[in-house]
Amino acid sequence: MSTIEKSLEKLAAQQRERPTLTDPVAQHQETLKRPETRSPHIHTKSRTEIHHFPWNELRKHGILTRDTKRSQLAEEYRQIKRPLLMNIDKKGADIVDNANLILVTSALPREGKTFNAINLAMSIAMERDRTVLLIDGDVAKPTAAKRLGIQQEAGLLDLVDDSNTKINDVLVKTDLPNLRVLPSGRPHDRATELLASEKMARFMSEFSTRYPDRVVIFDSPPLLLASETAVLSSCVGQIVMVVAAEQTSRHTANEALALLDPDKIIGLLLNKYRPSLGNRSGSGYGYGYGYGYGHDHPSPDPDIAQTPQHPAA
Numbered sequence: 360m361s362t363i364e365k366s367l368e369k370l371a372a373q374q375r376e377r378p379t380l381t382d383p384v385a386q387h388q389e390t391l392k393r394p395e396t397r398s399p400h401i402h403t404k405s406r407t408e409i410h411h412f413p414w415n416e417l418r419k420h421g422i423l424t425r426d427t428k429r430s431q432l433a434e435e436y437r438q439i440k441r442p443l444l445m446n447i448d449k450k451g452a453d454i455v456d457n458a459n460l461i462l463v464t465s466a467l468p469r470e471g472k473t474f475n476a477i478n479l480a481m482s483i484a485m486e487r488d489r490t491v492l493l494i495d496g497d498v499a500k501p502t503a504a505k506r507l508g509i510q511q512e513a514g515l516l517d518l519v520d521d522s523n524t525k526i527n528d529v530l531v532k533t534d535l536p537n538l539r540v541l542p543s544g545r546p547h548d549r550a551t552e553l554l555a556s557e558k559m560a561r562f563m564s565e566f567s568t569r570y571p572d573r574v575v576i577f578d579s580p581p582l583l584l585a586s587e588t589a590v591l592s593s594c595v596g597q598i599v600m601v602v603a604a605e606q607t608s609r610h611t612a613n614e615a616l617a618l619l620d621p622d623k624i625i626g627l628l629l630n631k632y633r634p635s636l637g638n639r640s641g642s643g644y645g646y647g648y649g650y651g652y653g654h655d656h657p658s659p660d661p662d663i664a665q666t667p668q669h670p671a672a
């Protein structure tokens with residue numbers, strides 16, 4: 360049994376002992392039971408207001424900032440984003456529709472979707488000629504916008520639910536001029552249905568065609584716990600599947616991959632990788648990344664290139 364599988368077994372044993380606290384399915388369902396708190400009025404910032412990122416805080420949490428542009432972290436994301444951007448520019452191996460729509464997902468919770476979605480968005484937005492829209496698509500457990508210090512609640516769900524709400528009413532402009540953020544929106548009792556709706560699919564297609572130069576990055580719920588993620592994945596061109604090393608078994612990762620449309624470009628990003636499991640002195644994480652194509656159903660193990668542990672976070 361591999362170390363990853365042993366860790367997963369240990370985790371599963373812990374979950375059996377404390378099912379109400381640690382069972383990801385129970386947690387996910389609990390989150391969906393949030394009460395209906397919507398009011399007909401959305402409170403948004405004025406259209407000219409700009410959100411200032413708490414750069415020092417972000418840096419402390421391992422988020423790429425303007426000062427860390429030359430760091431190892433930055434270099435890792437440069438390598439992760441390169442194939443994604445090449446596919447958008449149609450210079451990659453495969454050509455897909457909506458290549459500028461990128462879904463970041465994982466099989467299970469806590470694998471690092473939001474962390475990587477934010478860092479990818481930052482990294483791409485720091486390029487001079489790219490505009491990025493980061494969408495918090497994890498409507499049951501929205502964290503992307505909050506982690507960036509954004510208080511505004513109105514966002515994606517309001518846009519999909521109410522035809523009077525316009526994208527500019529809910530889009531958050533930031534002090535990284537090339538990056539805009541769309542929060543998940545105010546809690547809604549049919550949030551997951553809205554995410555998997557026809558209307559959402561139309562929005563996705565509009566995001567792609569109206570702003571073909573814009574890279575749209577969707578943070579999303581875990582594939583194996585939320586069926587709407589697979590529906591969302593059918594609307595994007597590229598999927599970054601985050602796999603947490605020592606946490607997720609190959610079997611689990613493959614189960615999640617099987618839910619994705621094989622015609623999409625699917626990249627695997629091995630997260631929280633530590634080159635030497637025996638070396639516990641560092642506190643940081645590292646990345647591995649590898650890009651494969653959906654038709655081959657890439658196995659997360661053999662094809663993933665791995666980068667050394669980085670000191671941030």
Ligand SMILES: Nc1ncnc2c1ncn2[C@@H]1O[C@H](COP(=O)(O)OP(=O)(O)OP(=O)(O)O)[C@@H](O)[C@H]1O
Nearest residue numbers: 421467468469470471472473474475630631644672
């Ligand atoms: N490579 C990394 N380096 C440092 N910290 C990381 C890394 N990946 C994830 N983390 C941290 O691990 C925690 C879980 O990550 P994150 O919230 O991104 O996971 P998630 O898959 O979005 O979880 P959820 O399914 O609950 O939304 C966060 O505190 C995040 O900051």
Ligand SMILES: [Mg+2]
Nearest residue numbers: 472473497502
């Ligand atoms: Mg998340």
